[in-house]
Amino acid sequence: MKSEPLSYLSSETIGPWEIYLAQVDRVTPYLGKLAYWVEDLKRPKRILIVDVPIHTDDGAVLHFEGYRVHHNTFRGPAKGGVRFHQDVTLSEVMALSAWMTIKNAAVGLPYGGGKGGIRVDPRKLSPGELERLTRRYTSEIGLIIGPDKDIPAPDVGSGAREMAWMMDTYSMNVGRTTPGVVTGKPIAVGGSLGRQDATGRGVFVAAAVAAEKIGLPVEGSRVVVQGFGNVGNAAARIFHEAGAKVVAVSDVTGAVRNDGGIDPHDLLQHVASLGGVKGYPKAEAIPASEVLTVPCEFLVPAALEKQITEKNAWQVQAKIVVEGANGPTVPAADDILNERGVIVVPDVIANAGGVTVSYFEWVQDFNSFFWTEAEINARLERLMRQSLEAVWQVAQDKKVSLRTAAYIVAATRVLEARSLLGLYP
Numbered sequence: 473m474k475s476e477p478l479s480y481l482s483s484e485t486i487g488p489w490e491i492y493l494a495q496v497d498r499v500t501p502y503l504g505k506l507a508y509w510v511e512d513l514k515r516p517k518r519i520l521i522v523d524v525p526i527h528t529d530d531g532a533v534l535h536f537e538g539y540r541v542h543h544n545t546f547r548g549p550a551k552g553g554v555r556f557h558q559d560v561t562l563s564e565v566m567a568l569s570a571w572m573t574i575k576n577a578a579v580g581l582p583y584g585g586g587k588g589g590i591r592v593d594p595r596k597l598s599p600g601e602l603e604r605l606t607r608r609y610t611s612e613i614g615l616i617i618g619p620d621k622d623i624p625a626p627d628v629g630s631g632a633r634e635m636a637w638m639m640d641t642y643s644m645n646v647g648r649t650t651p652g653v654v655t656g657k658p659i660a661v662g663g664s665l666g667r668q669d670a671t672g673r674g675v676f677v678a679a680a681v682a683a684e685k686i687g688l689p690v691e692g693s694r695v696v697v698q699g700f701g702n703v704g705n706a707a708a709r710i711f712h713e714a715g716a717k718v719v720a721v722s723d724v725t726g727a728v729r730n731d732g733g734i735d736p737h738d739l740l741q742h743v744a745s746l747g748g749v750k751g752y753p754k755a756e757a758i759p760a761s762e763v764l765t766v767p768c769e770f771l772v773p774a775a776l777e778k779q780i781t782e783k784n785a786w787q788v789q790a791k792i793v794v795e796g797a798n799g800p801t802v803p804a805a806d807d808i809l810n811e812r813g814v815i816v817v818p819d820v821i822a823n824a825g826g827v828t829v830s831y832f833e834w835v836q837d838f839n840s841f842f843w844t845e846a847e848i849n850a851r852l853e854r855l856m857r858q859s860l861e862a863v864w865q866v867a868q869d870k871k872v873s874l875r876t877a878a879y880i881v882a883a884t885r886v887l888e889a890r891s892l893l894g895l896y897p
């Protein structure tokens with residue numbers, strides 16, 4: 473029996489996993505004989521739910537719920553970040569792990585897909601509590617992670633510091649220093665040059681390739697960025713350095729706009745001292761919901777899922793949406809943007825720069841031989857460019873959106889692997 477596409481569901485009821493399933497339904501008619509195996513894409517391989525208890529600084533015990541999901545491992549070990557956020561759910565982590573499967577295959581990395589998360593507001597914990605939480609979580613998921621099994625990395629709410637704690641905990645538990653168990657680590661413990669900005673750099677490269685295709689110059693263009701964390705601030709800085717004008721930025725604290733341009737380096741200093749973009753004196757405050765509809769050439773959603781919906785997609789005034797975040801556009805909004813001729817460079821290509829440099833980090837760790845930042849950036853740019861060029865061609869040939877084209881490329885690779893591997897041990 474065939475599942476119905478779910479794009480008719482409104483953004484209020486559709487969850488991240490249903491969004492992913494709807495995306496798979498859309499690609500199935502293009503998979504030919506491989507559609508026989510498509511159910512493999514619709515089921516995570518394994519799910520681990522863990523209880524993560526910690527002592528708080530004042531001696532109480534707090535429990536948190538954590539997850540690690542392996543969506544797929546046909547093409548290599550599971551790979552994907554760890555999210556620390558108060559709204560993390562299993563459905564979200566399942567979707568994020570599945571998007572990793574598609575992303576890794578779309579850019580040709582030798583990985584499956586995985587993702588993890590803890591439902592916690594990290595801002596409410598002290599550094600000591602966060603370290604205990606991260607270490608306990610690492611031990612709890614230690615059963616299923618490892619450099620040749622599943623390699624976590626940063627996502628929302630986690631970064632290099634947490635990756636160092638994860639590496640150390642895993643290394644202590646197995647009795648040997650194991651840098652390759654996580655990526656996105658500090659350089660001093662086997663991290664890679666370029667990883668910090670890699671996702672934002674990849675967003676920029678994807679935007680530049682899409683712009684070339686439609687004859688749109690990046691220099692002098694207007695850019696809007698939702699979310700000013702690892703991905704959003706790196707993307708904003710790199711666009712700015714390329715001569716684009718960042719005209720609006722938002723984070724959890726609010727949104728700011730200046731049509732004359734915002735210097736992201738200056739904004740970053742404001743955020744470092746005051747905790748958010750709110751109150752930035754060189755721009756006008758606007759309602760956070762308006763940031764997605766500010767006129768611009770490039771809109772970079774770089775926060776969370778389900779931001780561009782059927783409610784605001786009609787008002788988006790960008791020429792190109794470059795998805796820095798995972799899952800920011802619901803299927804119904806995809807249709808509206810498509811109908812309006814707004815190009816959407818989908819998450820599974822646009823934000824693949826992070827996992828690409830994670831892959832470089834992993835390779836460097838195995839070889840204990842480290843590359844220069846120039847080498848890393850050049851390889852990143854080459855791979856992003858090639859991947860988007862290939863997806864663009866499929867979109868033209870099949871007359872489908874870039875998202876469906878990326879899923880055609882990725883699902884074909886994953887299901888070809890499935891058909892060769894067979895079913896039985």
Ligand SMILES: NC(=O)C1=CN([C@@H]2O[C@H](COP(=O)(O)OP(=O)(O)OC[C@H]3O[C@@H](n4cnc5c(N)ncnc54)[C@H](OP(=O)(O)O)[C@@H]3O)[C@@H](O)[C@H]2O)C=CC1
Nearest residue numbers: 627628629671699700701702703723724775797798823826
């Ligand atoms: N880190 C990586 O390498 C990769 C990340 N991604 C994806 O990119 C997105 C962002 O991740 P990352 O930058 O790492 O996360 P961070 O935690 O570094 O930053 C998230 C940013 O989003 C802001 N934010 C959260 N909710 C909202 C909202 N409702 N409106 C506006 N801003 C909001 C946060 O604000 P505040 O700081 O005020 O809390 C913060 O600025 C996620 O979807 C993630 O999965 C994808 C590929 C790789």
Ligand SMILES: O=C(O)CCC(=O)C(=O)O
Nearest residue numbers: 552553625627826827830
């Ligand atoms: O760097 C990685 O391994 C994964 C990054 C990530 O979580 C993502 O691409 O969404």
